[in-house]
Amino acid sequence: MVTTKARYRIVxxxxxxxxxxxxxxxxxxxxxxxEEVIEVSVVTGYNHRGIEKLAELNTxxxxxxxxxxxxxxxxxxxxxxxxxxIEAIMGIEPPPRANYLRTIAMELERIHSxxxxxxxxxxxxxxxxxxxxxxxxxxxxxxxxxxxxxxxVLSDYAIPGGVKRDLPSDAKDKxxxxxxxxxxxxxYYKRIFERDPVILRRTRGVGVIKAHEAIxxxxxxxxxxxxxxKSDVRYEDPHAAYGExxxxxxxxxxxxxxxxxxxxxxxxxxSINIVRYGLEHLPQGPAVPDPRKLPRxxxxxxxxxxxxxxxxxxxxxxISKGGNRLYRVKIRTxxxxxxxxxxxxxxxxxxxxVPVIFGSYDPCIACTERVIVVETKDSVRRYSLIELGKxxxxxxxxxx
Amino acid sequence: MYIEKVKKALEGIxxxxxxxxxxxxxxxxxxxxxxxxxxxxxxxFDKKVYVSQIAAVxxxxxxxxxxxxxxxAIGHGMIxxxxxxxxxxxVIKTIIxxxxxxxxxxxxxxxxxxxxxxxxxxxRESFLKPPEMKGKYPLRKDFKMG
Numbered sequence: 001m002v003t004t005k006a007r008y009r010i011v012x013x014x015x016x017x018x019x020x021x022x023x024x025x026x027x028x029x030x031x032x033x034x035e036e037v038i039e040v041s042v043v044t045g046y047n048h049r050g051i052e053k054l055a056e057l058n059t060x061x062x063x064x065x066x067x068x069x070x071x072x073x074x075x076x077x078x079x080x081x082x083x084x085x086i087e088a089i090m091g092i093e094p095p096p097r098a099n100y101l102r103t104i105a106m107e108l109e110r111i112h113s114x115x116x117x118x119x120x121x122x123x124x125x126x127x128x129x130x131x132x133x134x135x136x137x138x139x140x141x142x143x144x145x146x147x148x149x150x151x152x153v154l155s156d157y158a159i160p161g162g163v164k165r166d167l168p169s170d171a172k173d174k175x176x177x178x179x180x181x182x183x184x185x186x187x188y189y190k191r192i193f194e195r196d197p198v199i200l201r202r203t204r205g206v207g208v209i210k211a212h213e214a215i216x217x218x219x220x221x222x223x224x225x226x227x228x229x230k231s232d233v234r235y236e237d238p239h240a241a242y243g244e245x246x247x248x249x250x251x252x253x254x255x256x257x258x259x260x261x262x263x264x265x266x267x268x269x270x271s272i273n274i275v276r277y278g279l280e281h282l283p284q285g286p287a288v289p290d291p292r293k294l295p296r297x298x299x300x301x302x303x304x305x306x307x308x309x310x311x312x313x314x315x316x317x318x319i320s321k322g323g324n325r326l327y328r329v330k331i332r333t334x335x336x337x338x339x340x341x342x343x344x345x346x347x348x349x350x351x352x353x354v355p356v357i358f359g360s361y362d363p364c365i366a367c368t369e370r371v372i373v374v375e376t377k378d379s380v381r382r383y384s385l386i387e388l389g390k391x392x393x394x395x396x397x398x399x400x
Numbered sequence: 401m402y403i404e405k406v407k408k409a410l411e412g413i414x415x416x417x418x419x420x421x422x423x424x425x426x427x428x429x430x431x432x433x434x435x436x437x438x439x440x441x442x443x444x445f446d447k448k449v450y451v452s453q454i455a456a457v458x459x460x461x462x463x464x465x466x467x468x469x470x471x472x473a474i475g476h477g478m479i480x481x482x483x484x485x486x487x488x489x490x491v492i493k494t495i496i497x498x499x500x501x502x503x504x505x506x507x508x509x510x511x512x513x514x515x516x517x518x519x520x521x522x523x524r525e526s527f528l529k530p531p532e533m534k535g536k537y538p539l540r541k542d543f544k545m546g
Contacts, residue, residue, distance in 0.1 A: 045527060215450050330453060330468075
């Protein structure tokens with residue numbers, strides 16, 4: 001029970017939906033006792049657009065373009081994921097060259113997305129110059145993406161049966177030049193994150209999530225791998241050309257905010273190597289189908305399409321009953337799992353840690369768009385989690 | 401092959417277990433046995449299973465909702481626990497005590513389909529949709545837009 005005296009000491013602080021520390025509309029309702037966080041609830045619902053309903057009402061080709069617009073930063077992965085699902089229902093196999101080009105596009109997106117979140121976290125920690133330097137370097141990835149796909153941001157690169165356009169003939173030299181630069185820079189930034197005492201003190205041991213908790217709370221992607229769980233769609237469930245390209249699955253055992261960021265640093269280096277390998281071993285042959293000949297009618301069928309997006313596993317469940325509409329399009333974005341499940345990471349945090357922990361999940365609100373509660377300490381001195389926490393305690397032998 | 405493990409775990413519960421595509425196993429289960437099926441899967445795969453998504457589908461002509469619990473067994477593959485519940489009494493037992501991370505997925509299905517997860521104390525409407533849409537379930541096939 002919260003005593004009357006204690007109740008006066010507990011303050012509700014709303015962070016968001018519009019707030020300098022958060023870059024998208026979401027609200028963290030934080031209950032604090034002094035500096036100590038005793039409860040965090042996540043409230044979203046500021047950005048729901050009903051895309052799943054819209055997708056049921058449009059033709060499959062339109063759905064491809066619609067799904068690219070679920071999220072701006074990770075549009076290529078959404079695009080590739082839905083195209084993969086539609087191809088599985090249609091029974092089309094994309095040519096090997098198209099698979100390699102899709103892989104390169106997805107990895108470029110991973111590089112710029114990881115650059116972005118690391119820069120954002122640097123800004124949250126107060127390192128504004130670091131933020132600007134990283135954003136300057138990120139521009140080179142955007143340039144490479146434009147070179148490959150024709151667009152900096154919304155590329156709509158994959159279409160059923162292939163990709164929208166082939167690699168320009170002079171692109172390889174430009175790729176080499178910029179990838180070398182990006183690799184050198186990311187190694188430099190990684191050294192800063194490894195050595196800077198302020199960054200270490202703000203991130204190490206902050207927002208710790210153990211491996212079994214991460215799995216039980218359905219975390220995905222770098223957030224899961226930062227807790228030492230080796231789970232990566234590219235490795236476990238190879239799609240596009242990932243089955244043919246060698247790469248390492250990066251894991252860090254620590255489970256804190258620092259580990260989650262280090263996973264991203266190492267993944268950028270892995271991604272640069274994947275792009276290099278892909279360009280070197282790019283198969284010959286056609287990659288661009290004639291869009292006018294794309295089938296407009298779907299056969300009856302079902303597909304569960306998965307892709308490793310920058311933030312983790314992206315999953316589409318597509319059901320067709322024949323005709324020119326999909327019967328059901330279920331989209332589950334990685335941030336949905338990470339934002340809701342990740343509330344467990346706010347245990348024992350102070351108010352200043354909240355943006356750091358939340359930032360370390362790489363939350364994407366456009367993707368997520370949902371809600372809810374979780375963690376609490378309902379008295380001033382003693383921790384006791386609410387219902388969900390009790391379930392966890394009972395089932396997992398005690399989180400805290 | 402993990403399909404054998406799934407078959408072994410769900411023996412006596414699943415009506416049918418088949419492979420839809422590589423690394424995609426579907427198990428059809430009666431709605432009252434979903435919890436048993438999921439807890440047996442958890443035991444069989446040493447708790448290294450997370451809920452990838454709960455995909456609800458409205459089969460309005462058949463008068464049923466279909467629920468697809470897409471579980472990812474880490475290092476193995478997708479296990480889809482598929483069940484059907486009547487459309488006029490859309491109630492099913494919650495699984496958040498088995499897998500706490502299923503909370504968000506259950507809330508989403510409740511909000512957009514109106515399927516009640518019995519035993520989930522956090523269920524509430526309009527956590528996704530606007531408050532004025534309370535009592536309306538936009539992803540049901542009989543929901544009219546506009």
